[in-house]
Amino acid sequence: xxRLVLAVWLLLPLAPALAHxxxxxxxxxxxVSVRLTFADGQPFAFEAFExxxxxxxxxxxxxxxxxxxxxxxxxxxxxxxRLRAFAADGHGVDLKLNPPRGGEAAVAAATEDRALKxxxxxxxxxxxxxxxxxxxxxxxxx
Numbered sequence: 001x002x003r004l005v006l007a008v009w010l011l012l013p014l015a016p017a018l019a020h021x022x023x024x025x026x027x028x029x030x031x032v033s034v035r036l037t038f039a040d041g042q043p044f045a046f047e048a049f050e051x052x053x054x055x056x057x058x059x060x061x062x063x064x065x066x067x068x069x070x071x072x073x074x075x076x077x078x079x080x081x082r083l084r085a086f087a088a089d090g091h092g093v094d095l096k097l098n099p100p101r102g103g104e105a106a107v108a109a110a111t112e113d114r115a116l117k118x119x120x121x122x123x124x125x126x127x128x129x130x131x132x133x134x135x136x137x138x139x140x141x142x
Contacts, residue, residue: 032099043069049085075099
């Protein structure tokens with residue numbers, strides 16, 4: 001009995017170590033990788049990102065992009081996700097996308113959005129230029 005008490009007394013300081021134990025489970029899962037770049041083609045590297053499931057207020061994933069600007073996460077089983085990526089200098093994106101599942105491949109239509117924004121911006125500038133020219137001609141003839 002004395003030996004049992006002595007053994008428990010000697011092992012008792014080791015009990016808190018069990019509370020800090022970390023367990024490991026390795027699973028095969030299909031992740032989604034979204035590559036983010038700045039307008040000049042440089043990777044959006046080592047910047048923070050968050051992933052939200054459709055309708056969720058709290059992110060399902062929070063991490064940083066890698067050296068190539070990739071945000072990698074496990075998508076929910078179904079539905080759209082919201083990807084928010086942001087840098088300390090204020091650059092960033094807030095995207096809604098329907099990630100591929102089960103080996104599908106998808107390419108985001110971000111280039112189409114950019115082209116539309118450029119066309120819209122040029123159109124607005126041309127309209128403003130035309131308006132200024134109209135005002136200047138009226139002042140000149142008056």
